[in-house]
Amino acid sequence: MVSAPKAGTLKNMTKIRGARERARGEITTAIKDEARRQLAAEGAAKLSLRAVARELGMVSSALYRYFPGRDDLLTALITDSYDALGGVAEAALEASAAQGDSHLARWQSVCRAVREWALAHPHEYALIYGSPVPGYAAPDSTTGPAARAALVLITIAADAHAAGALRVPGTAEAATGPAHAGTPHVPAAPTSVLQDARELTERLDVDLPAPVMAEMAAAWAQLFGLLSFELFGQFERVIEARDDLFDHAAVSLARGVGLA
Amino acid sequence: MVSAPKAGTLKNMTKIRGARERARGEITTAIKDEARRQLAAEGAAKLSLRAVARELGMVSSALYRYFPGRDDLLTALITDSYDALGGVAEAALEASAAQGDSHLARWQSVCRAVREWALAHPHEYALIYGSPVPGYAAPDSTTGPAARAALVLITIAADAHAAGALRVPGTAEAATGPAHAGTPHVPAAPTSVLQDARELTERLDVDLPAPVMAEMAAAWAQLFGLLSFELFGQFERVIEARDDLFDHAAVSLARGVGLA
DNA sequence: CAAGAACGAGAGCACTGCTCTTGAAACGGA
DNA sequence: TCCGTTTCAAGAGCAGTGCTCTCGTTCTTG
Numbered sequence: 084m085v086s087a088p089k090a091g092t093l094k095n096m097t098k099i100r101g102a103r104e105r106a107r108g109e110i111t112t113a114i115k116d117e118a119r120r121q122l123a124a125e126g127a128a129k130l131s132l133r134a135v136a137r138e139l140g141m142v143s144s145a146l147y148r149y150f151p152g153r154d155d156l157l158t159a160l161i162t163d164s165y166d167a168l169g170g171v172a173e174a175a176l177e178a179s180a181a182q183g184d185s186h187l188a189r190w191q192s193v194c195r196a197v198r199e200w201a202l203a204h205p206h207e208y209a210l211i212y213g214s215p216v217p218g219y220a221a222p223d224s225t226t227g228p229a230a231r232a233a234l235v236l237i238t239i240a241a242d243a244h245a246a247g248a249l250r251v252p253g254t255a256e257a258a259t260g261p262a263h264a265g266t267p268h269v270p271a272a273p274t275s276v277l278q279d280a281r282e283l284t285e286r287l288d289v290d291l292p293a294p295v296m297a298e299m300a301a302a303w304a305q306l307f308g309l310l311s312f313e314l315f316g317q318f319e320r321v322i323e324a325r326d327d328l329f330d331h332a333a334v335s336l337a338r339g340v341g342l343a
Numbered sequence: 344m345v346s347a348p349k350a351g352t353l354k355n356m357t358k359i360r361g362a363r364e365r366a367r368g369e370i371t372t373a374i375k376d377e378a379r380r381q382l383a384a385e386g387a388a389k390l391s392l393r394a395v396a397r398e399l400g401m402v403s404s405a406l407y408r409y410f411p412g413r414d415d416l417l418t419a420l421i422t423d424s425y426d427a428l429g430g431v432a433e434a435a436l437e438a439s440a441a442q443g444d445s446h447l448a449r450w451q452s453v454c455r456a457v458r459e460w461a462l463a464h465p466h467e468y469a470l471i472y473g474s475p476v477p478g479y480a481a482p483d484s485t486t487g488p489a490a491r492a493a494l495v496l497i498t499i500a501a502d503a504h505a506a507g508a509l510r511v512p513g514t515a516e517a518a519t520g521p522a523h524a525g526t527p528h529v530p531a532a533p534t535s536v537l538q539d540a541r542e543l544t545e546r547l548d549v550d551l552p553a554p555v556m557a558e559m560a561a562a563w564a565q566l567f568g569l570l571s572f573e574l575f576g577q578f579e580r581v582i583e584a585r586d587d588l589f590d591h592a593a594v595s596l597a598r599g600v601g602l603a
Numbered sequence: 604c605a606a607g608a609a610c611g612a613g614a615g616c617a618c619t620g621c622t623c624t625t626g627a628a629a630c631g632g633a
Numbered sequence: 634t635c636c637g638t639t640t641c642a643a644g645a646g647c648a649g650t651g652c653t654c655t656c657g658t659t660c661t662t663g
Contacts, residue, residue, distance in 0.1 A: 107610095132652085134649095142611065147652075148610060148611080214575065273590075283581060311472070327533040331533060393618080394619095403620080404644075604663105608661075611659095612658100616653080622647080623644100629640075631637095
């Protein structure tokens, strides 16, 4: 009835003559952008399909042509966030490596980049590393992007290992440096964990001793413990020098995986 | 007509008004119990005031006599959860100490107790250590219970320090053990963090060197990084031997704060 | 060019948190 | 014992939500 003059309501970003598929893609990203905006403004719990549609000048039911439901919209945002974080981490490593930084310095700049992204996008961080939504189970499509950022740190360790600059936990140091004192001896993880670590190195196709990979998994989780405490307010009125604490902990973790 | 009768009632209100007050208390805990049930069943996001009221055989509006709103109910659940976790940690320490365990063994059994509570009450864990609800800001009333569990680990470190069994980060070990090799030298945190740590020891009135307290803050956060990764599914299809990884990481963290 | 898929609009369902009003209890001073 | 005050459960109602269904229209494709 009245729909003819309404063609331009979508900010006429989609011209009538444009291919349907392209319009679909543009509208899809427009929806995600608006959803991300609301996410940053109010948090995931207050993300409303109707509000997104309203802001986009369309009716709520029309949104279901693009996303089967609210949870699917969230899933899309989650994978996007994983990808954004992974991209940031990769860029940081690339920049640091191009600068000729040491492996430890690369580790630290990747950690810093991750933290900066998290501080800049707290709600997206909460989306991927906070409590999962009600009955939501992350589909397998998210595991790939989720591993991207972790893979960056793993790559640093693998590079260090290839360069012979990695101390492997569980081995009494004897070869390279001065063995008199001060070089910490890190005990290796139990064999069950080492088994998981071995499978992980195979799956990721990376050349890294299992004890290192095991420490890496723990370090990765611990890193996000620090971030979550900071972002979720657990350090409020407790730790003020959060940048310094994070940096300090980051090099401690690097030492834990045998780096430097 | 102003406040004449109020003077008397305010004085001994808990004694005189017995039945009403007690009924109120019972209904309040009944509401919280039912809310906790729904929390465990469906998650915080699906916690519905109306459903709680329905299950309790009352009308939704009646619930507002006991809690000003949904968020206040959540707040009550949060403080309860903090208290439960704190109680579990304290009980674990007490049992371990009574058993004559070493400081490191006490640390480990407290860590295990925390993890077991978290695994048994994942939704309550998510409530206190997951992403915060929309615009919700934890009131100051939660900081006390929140610190309880952390204080248990701090106490262990303080006891070890009093017994002279604590290695302080930043100091080159020389006194007790064989100094030839293997005793790790942990660098101290930057001074800004040490300053925060010093204030923290004063506020908590505990005798602990600032470097240790700084490592303690980091270790506390990192511990929950491991827990969150496990509970929020980040270790799914990555690490299967999660018990062993946690135990291994727990003693690593203990070493980080100078314990054993 | 016409069949059919994709689409936007709208009405509607069941549900939510929350407010306001009403009438009935319980309470405590007289 | 009586009566005003306070507390409470109930109900109606408002605005908002996710989601489904139907209805014409529009674009695409055989």
